[in-house]
Amino acid sequence: MNYSMKIKPDTVRVGLKPTPFIDRLRPLNKFESLAYWQGYWSPADFGNPEREYFAIRNTTSVFDLSPMTKYRIKGPQAEAFLQRLMTRNIAKLKPGRVAYTVWCNDEGKVIDDGTLFRLGPQEFRLCCQEHQLFWLLTSAAGFDVSIHDETDEVCGLSLQGPTSYSVLRALGLAAVETLKPFELRDFSFGPGSIMVSRTGFTGDLGYELWCAPGQALPLWDALQSAGRDFGGVEPIGSTALDMARIEAGFIGAHLDFMPADQAVRAGRAASPFELNLEWLVDFNKGHFTGRAALLAEQKAGSKRCLVAVDIEGNKPANHALIYHRKKTEVGHISSGIWSPTAKRNIGLAMLQMPYGKSITSDLWAEIYVMRELKWEKRMAKCTIVKAPFFEPARRRATPPGAY
Amino acid sequence: MSYSHIVIGAGHNGLTCAAYLAKSGAKVLVLEARSQPGGAAATEEIAPGYRVSSCAHLLYQLHPRIMLDLALDRHGLEFSAKNITTTVLAGDGAALTMLDGKATGNISEKDAQNWPIFWARMKKIARHLQPMLLMSPPRLAGRDLSQNLDLLKLGWSIRSLGREDMREFLRIAAMNVYDLAADYFDSPLIKVRISADAVLGTTLGPRSPGSVLSLLYKLTGALNGVQGAMALPKGGMGAVSGALLRAGAVRGVDLRLGQRVRRIIVADGKASGVETDTGEIIEAANVISNADIAKTMVSMVGAQHIDAGFQRDVSKIRSKGATAKLNLALSALPNFTGADAQALAGRLLLTESIEQIELAFNPAKYGQWSKHPLLEVVIPSVTDPALAPAGHHVLSAIVQYAPYQVESGWASQREPFQRDVMAHLEHFAPGIGASVVGTDLKTPADLEAQFGLPGGHWHHGELAIDQLLMLRPVAGAARYATPVENLFLCGAGCHPGGGVMGAAGYNAARAVLAKRQAA
Amino acid sequence: MNQLSGVEVAAPSVQSSLREDRVYDAIIIGAGHNGLVTAAYLARAGLDVAVLEKNPHIGGAAVSLSLYEGWTYSNCSYVCSLFRPEIMRDLELYKHGLQIIPYEGGMTMMANGERFHTYYDHNVFRQEIARFSKKDADAYDAYSTAVMKMCRWIKPMLLRTPPDPTSFKPRDIAELLYLGKHFASLGERDMGELVRFFTLSIADFLDEYFETDVVKAHFAGSGIIGTALGPYSPGTAYVLLHHYMGDIDGSVGAWGFARGGMGSVSKALAGAFKSHGGKILCDSEVAQITTQGGACTGVLLTNGNVLRAKKVISNLDVKRTFTKIVKPDVLPENFLRQVNNFKIRGSSGKLNIALGGMPIFDNVPSEHPSLRGDLHFTDSMARMERGYDDWKEGRWSADPYVDMLVPTQIDPTMAPPGKHYMSVFVQYAPPTLSDGRSWDGPARDEFAQTVLNQIASQSPNFRDLVLHYEVRSPWDIERETGLTEGNIFQGELTMDQLIFNRPIPGYAQFRAPVRNLYMCGSSTHPGGGVMGAPGANAAREILRDLSIRNFDPRQEAEI
Structure with a gap:
């Protein structure tokens, strides 16, 4: 593994960086x-x-x-490196395929999620929201792999x-x-x-x-x-x-989860289990960073869970606190909108266990609505449902239909 | 053949650990890559008929509990001198000789009176730190009852120093020895004595905060019941390893030399044995590594079996040595300016002032060796004539400072370095060069290559508050168990650290045995 | 008002009107910013308080003096971040003219002509770091998170009284328990990180994140400013934290200018103090603190006046207080020995320069925003460390680390239109020169020329713009402000002198070993910088002793 680059001349201008489009x-x-x-x-x-x-x-x-953010990951041990990095079994990802995956810190908390493109037996591209080069290079120590930031x-x-x-x-x-x-x-x-x-x-x-x-x-x-x-x-x-x-029903960094490496407050980061992503965790593939912590969490139980909720009424519930029996605060809506297709008021909610798992009823979102400079508080009933809220058959049809 | 425990590395901690494990009745195998056991606690022949301690040359910390439990005296550990003097030589004839609380020579009357008071105070503080030596460091969080009790014990021990001494301890614990020496003394040579004990074997200068800690650390030793005493094992430091070896052998420890471990076999987060360089696989319920944590966890276990954050913690360990070793075979007893016969039988510290030690430290920061290093010299053949032919001598010198990495690499720089050290030695002992019949110089790079000392650091990692107790070697492995089940560490990189003490090996053995009981 | 711009001086008539039989509730020795903070809190609580100042002007090291017509310098301290917002709010300093204007960014002018810019915006700064190393750009995220965690932990400690760990008093035990709980709140991993932060060198800490020399040098500067340690010395990571833990309006680590110079801080504090009925007496140097039966009774001035007080609070550093103006026979021998051993080392100097225009720097566009921030020349930690090696041997650094600012680009009040004031903080300079020369001779200007040459080496027109400059060696700083050896923090910020060890183990709770005598300077917890926290802490302890309804300044501005 090595990494080096030449210093480019001072092209930094204060302001937004343009894209080619x-x-x-x-x-x-x-x-x-x-x-x-x-x-x-x-x-x-x-x-x-x-x-x-x-x-x-x-x-x-x-x-x-x-x-x-895009990284090119290649080398004889690219797969071994990614196996240790990711919670998913990368050996199962064939060249020409893409996988959605997350990666965790030692404590089993999600650092970021992204899509991993397998370009060849020893070559991958990782696309993600957050900058990861420091963590990728940290994780690459001891592996014969090169990592290159190819975002630009x-x-x-x-x-x-x-x-x-x-x-x-x-x-x-x-x-x-x-x-x-x-x-x-x-x-x-x-x-x-x-x-x-x-x-x-x-x-x-x-x-x-x-x-x-x-x-x-x-x-x-x-x-x-x-x-x-x-x-x-x-x-x-x-x-x-x-x-x-x-x-x-997709989650977003800084919205539905706090990237673990950026959280400054103890206990803010979330595990894949808490994000309802246990299907991404493969304990049988060998070691990966966070495995021991996740095994322990699996045994002891998670502290929180992310659920999809259908909220009564039509006022978007983003950031609303959720109460049990309108009394006990048990979580909040991390992402919420009025769905124009489903014609439902939907959201993703992070709830303190056991709410969301064993206690699923009598949950209320506290929504504040401003109507012509007057704030009104609404307690809207939340029903836990299965995500996604909308999944058309055309999404998976191969060959796809014309429309 | 299957073993209960495999110990990787026959350094003194590995041998101690193996002996204790065998004492519990288990079948133990020790694998050593070199052809000689003992690691850095060894004696070697540097010229035909001249034998000298390869690396460490003074014994002062070997834990009394281990001496007693393993009956090392019965297994051949003898001393040619049990409590030697320390003499500081300025090179111009000025000298200061000290034995425990007594200081004679170039020292002001006030300082001579203060010395026993100061020394007693330092020893008292160190004494109250002794309980932690044979303790698995309690974790920072998530402690169980026994860890809480250990923490209380340690806290109580420090509290029982009494108000004034506890305050002094809290003040000086992270302080630099330059200031400590100035707080108590004015005479230059006594400041050399105090600071030399603080900086030898570390990568700190007298002005570096934290250097006092290393002084206190050394004073926690109480060899043969005398705190702070320095002894010369008969036959050199290899005698300690020899006794540990025999103590193990009588309890059935198998030792295989020349067997380098290629990897530790790990599956599903558990270690199950080792594979040697020859491809032989040896299974065991537990594997205990005397190697440093980076070599153990990254080279032998492999990055794919450990968490990346843990690996990063391991990579952050500060372990770059600045200490070299020079062994000389001499045709005559050297003539050190200002030293009498008694001084030559003891330890010599060669430099004129604490400022000079700091100056010697400067080049080490920039990848250069000092042309005027601090030298700690013993001539063990004075009290142990069997080490050299009759009338001849061996001289053992610790050279402070020579950095682990020098510009353009040690391979090409050994010769000029050796010339500089010899010229410097000549200044203190005119004519010594002419009597040299054999030379063995070990740079930090050599120490790493020969003894596996990571970065050539004598302690497998700097002794500093951030690398002690629950943070040594890293927070995730401070209680000898590693994140890989059935794999333990027992080297100097673990609590309580280096020096020929054996405590890490003892504590590791206890951790292994405790696990068995818990299971 | 005298001729010194913006500095209020008590008229002699006020002094002569003092009645000899008057007994003040409290006298504060020294009108430095901490002394004024203590004074203002005590006066606000209804006490009859006087502040005595040896100089004709107030402020100590937070002063703005006019030494060249038309210009106002921030003669000693020059920027502000650490000043506790709680104090500004409690004392309503805005009503007395205090405005802190944040500035942003800066630049290191590298020896090879390359420039490393710093920007306020995280992403823009990342992009700049990425020019040198993409790895470092991403490491910057991780580094910022790590430092922010530690800042969040340390901040609530600033306005608390350190416990005595050797004591069994319920208050000390309760405070120790609080500390333990606060420590545990970090979680195991970050507890370890915090311990490391207190003892690591800034070089080791930065090496864990960055690979580029200039990036490391940029961050390392905060680890050595005002400190007699090099970046390779263990303990300097904490010094960095000490410079980072301040905030301006919740923006952690941000620094700003006090509008009108740092004297505005003192002026506003004096205004607040006087609005509560306090009196400030300038040109009133204390010769001795008077005692009777082991208790403090007042002060004797060098002009022979005697003032009596129920409480005396010294804003002078602990060494100056107890070796110069307290009679040794009233002090415990052990305490006095510790005072003599207190590490208070001058390591920095200062140049204040009046410029006829804005200097041009090579390879920097004249309107570049970086010019409005901190300007540096040191592009590697090794260069800093070599500067420290010079200091250890009793010389000023031949290649000094400077922290240079031109505040008049933002603050229009300090120089005539179109002209500029430049503040140049210089690390390292020893209080005593090893060649035996006095600072009071040609040495002072040789020192200045070393600094001016360094600036001129990167600026073609700098020399021509210099109209006037003031040089402050450590010796000058001590002579004027009274800071022993010219140490800007009133004592080194090393572990042996922090928290319960500050200033002296066993005496960290602002009380001197003489009854009714207190300490409120930066020698006390939490230490130096224009922070005001020691002054507020001392006031809280005094009011506690008087059983007066106390204030609780511990409601932290949340970060």
């Missing part, structure tokens, strides 16, 4: 409504998040994924929605219909190629397109042309994306 996105961002994604220029919305949301569920949406060398677009397959076919990607969920493949595009994975953060039919920065604008333009006959390819911001991911 900024020249197309900025003119559309009429209200200059931005989200602050790891210091990059990233749109929060393009004027109407509801319209953008419906592009995800109705036609095709496109979201600039370039700020996503690979840009990405997330193409999500029922017509996304049709758009890609119109783009001329050969045999894209055989691409299964969590599968990745290179396709020739222009003079070079792009990588496409059937992945996403919306719970809908969708793809993620990865390319070199030089191909960014040609790809963007080609997608716009390809989408013209299918209701368009609508740029979306993070607000719409967040609505879709809650409907899909």
Whole structure:
């Protein structure tokens, strides 16, 4: 394992870092409504998040994924390294496949989640929200593996929605219909190629397109042309994306869990069990960081649990405290929205055990609603349900349907 | 052949641990990579007919409990001198000779009167720290009843120092020895004495905070019932290992030399034995490693079997030595300026002032050795003539400071380093160079290569508050058990640390046996 | 008012009007910021309090003097972060003109011409670190988390009275239990980390995170400022924490300028004190603290006046107090020996420079935001350590570590329009030169030239802009402010002099071994920096002894 780089000249300008798509996105961002994604220029919305949301569920949406942190992990012991790092069994991940996974610290608390792309027997790409190089390099000591931060060398677009397959076919990607969920493949595009994975953060039919920065604008333009006959390819911001991911029951760092390596207060970080992600933990694959702690937690029981809740009424319950019998505070809604598709008031809730597991009834969300400068408190009944809240069949259909 | 316990490494702690485990009736195997047992507690022949302690050369901490339990005297441990003097030589004829509370020579009357008071106070504080030597350090959190009792015992021991001495202890525990010496004394040579005992074997200068602790640590020893006494084992330091070896052998400990352990076999978080370099697999219920924690957990167990945070903690251990060893075979007794016959039978500290020690420390910070190092010299053949041919002598010198890493590497720098040390020695003992018939110089890199001392550090890791007790070697392995089940540590990197003491080996054996009872 | 800008001086007539038979409730010796904090709290509680100051101006080391027409310097301390917001709120300092304006960022001008910038915004700063090392950029996240954890732990300790660990008094035992509980709240892993933090060197700590020399040098600066230790010395990690644990409006580790210079802090404190009826007497140097029957009765001034008081509180450092103005025969022998052994070492100097314009620095655009922050030249910890080696041998550093600021870019009140005031803090400079020369000769200017040359080596027009400069060697600092050896913290911040060891083991609860005599300077817990905490702590203990309804300054601004 080694790591080195030359000092580049002082290119740092105080302000947001551009992505390769900024020249197309900025003119559309009429209200200059931005989200602050790891210091990059990233749109929060393009004027109407509801319209953008419906592009995800109705036609095709496109979201600039370039700020996503990306690491290239390769070497003879890349798999062994990842086996020790991740809670999932990476040996089962075949080249050409993608896996959602989490990784933990020694205490068995989740540092971050992300998608792991197996590009070859000894080569992987890890995509995640938080910066992980320090932890990855720390974990790499003793393994014959190289780790390279390629965030700025690979840009990405997330193409999500029922017509996304049709758009890609119109783009001329050969045999894209055989691409299964969590599968990745290179396709020739222009003079070079792009990588496409059937992945996403919306719970809908969708793809993620990865390319070199030089191909960014040609790809963007080609997608716009390809989408013209299918209701368009609508740029979306993070607000719409967040609505879709809650409907899909996906968790977000700093929203539903505190990355363990950034938590300064004792007891804030959460284990995979507490995040309802026990399906990602494989105790039989050999050792991984946090294994002993998680085994102990499995034996002793977790302190909290993340559940999906259906909340009565129509007022979004984000950040609301949850009470048992309207008296005892037992948790809070970590992510909550009114679902425009399901027409339900939904949320993810972190509850203190035994609430959420053995005590599941008589739970109330304390929602504050401001109506023309008057705050009103609502106690809304919460019903624990199974996530995802919305899971269309088109998400998994291979070959996908045209719409 | 299957064993109850395998001990990796026949250093004095490994041998102590093995002897105690065997004492409980278990079948114990000790595997040693070198062809000679003893680790850094060894005697070697540096020229035909000249034998000298390879590394450590003075015995002062070997725990009385171990001497007694293992009857080391019956197994051949004898002393050629039991309580030797310490003489500081300035090089210009000024000298100060000390034995326990008595100080004679170049010292002011006031300081000479203060010395026994000061020394008694330091010894008293150290005495109240003694209970922790044979204790598995209680954890910072999640303690059980027995750990709480240990903690109370330690707390009570410190409280029972009395108000003034407890305050003094809390003040000086993290202090630098330069200030401590100045608080009590003015005479330069007595300050040398105090600071030399604090910095020898560490990577600290007299002005480095924390250096007092290392002084107190040394004073916790009470060899042959005399606290602070320094002794010369007859036949060199190898005599200690020899006695431990025989104490083990009579209880059935098997020793195999020249067997390097390639890996510790781990499956499902449990150790089940070892694989040697020859590919032989030896199974055992427990594996106890006398090697340092990094070598044990990362090289022998493998990163894939341990948590990354734990591995990072291990990598953070400060263990870069700054101490070299020079052994000389001499055709005549050297003539040290200012030293009388009694002084030559004891320990010599060669430097003129505490400031000079600090100056000698400076280059070590930047990857250079000192041209005017502090030298701790003994000539064991004075009291143990069998070590050298008649009329000839062996001289053993600890050279402080020479850093673990030097610019352009030790391989090419040994010769100039040796020339500098010899020139410096010549200043204190004119003519010594002409009588040299054999030289053996061990740089920190050599000490690491030959004895497995990580970073060439004599203690397997700096003795500092942040690397003691429940933090030694790291918080996750401070009670000798490692995160890998059935795998234990027993080396100097563990509590209470290095020096030929045996406490780590004793405590580790107890931890192994306690586990068996608990199961 | 005299000619010194912004400095209020008592008129002689006030002094002569003192009635000899008056007995003050409390007299505070020294109008440093801690003395004024104690005074203000006591006056607020209804006591009749006087503050005595030897200089014609108040403030001690928190002063703003005008030495060159049109310019105001922050002569000693120059930036502010540690000053406890609880004190500012309790004493309503904003009403008396105190404004702390945060500044951000900075830059290290490396010897090779490269510049390492620091930025307030976490992501922008990360990107800058990534220019040197992507690993270091990510390590910065981990480092920030680790330091923040320790800051959060240490902050509540600042306004508490340290327990005596050798005592069996219920109060001490309760406080020890609190400490134990507070320690345990960290969880096992971070408990270990905290212990390490108290004893590690800043170099070892930074090596655990970073690989780039200049990145390490940038952070290491906070570990050595004001301290007679090098970055490789164990214990310097704590000194870093001491500089980090402050906050401005909840922004931890942020530093700011007091508008109008650091004298504004003292001025506001004096204003608050006087608004509660307190009196400040300048040009009133105390010759001796008077005692009778083992109890303190008042003070004797060098001008022969005698003032009587029920309580006397010394803002002077512990060494100065007990070796200069308390008769040794009233002190326990052991205490006096410990006072003599108290480590209070001058290790820093200061240059204050009036500039005709803003200097241009090589390879830095003239409007670069980094110029408004801390400017440094030292690009490796080894260079700092070598600076320390010079100090150990009794020389000022040939290649000093400087912390340089041009506050007039943000604070328009300290220099004429278009002109600037530059503050240059210099580490290391010994109080006594080993070559036997006095600071009061050519040595002082040779020292200044060493610093000016270092600045000029990176700035083509700097020399031409210099209109005036004031040089403060450790000796000068001692002469004016009374800080022994010119130590800016009133005593080293090493473990042997922290918490229950500060200033003297057994005497960490602000009471001297003489009845009715107290200590309130930075020699006491929690130590130096313009923090005000020792002053507030001392006031709380005095009011406790008087059984006066006390204030509780322990409601921490939550971080």
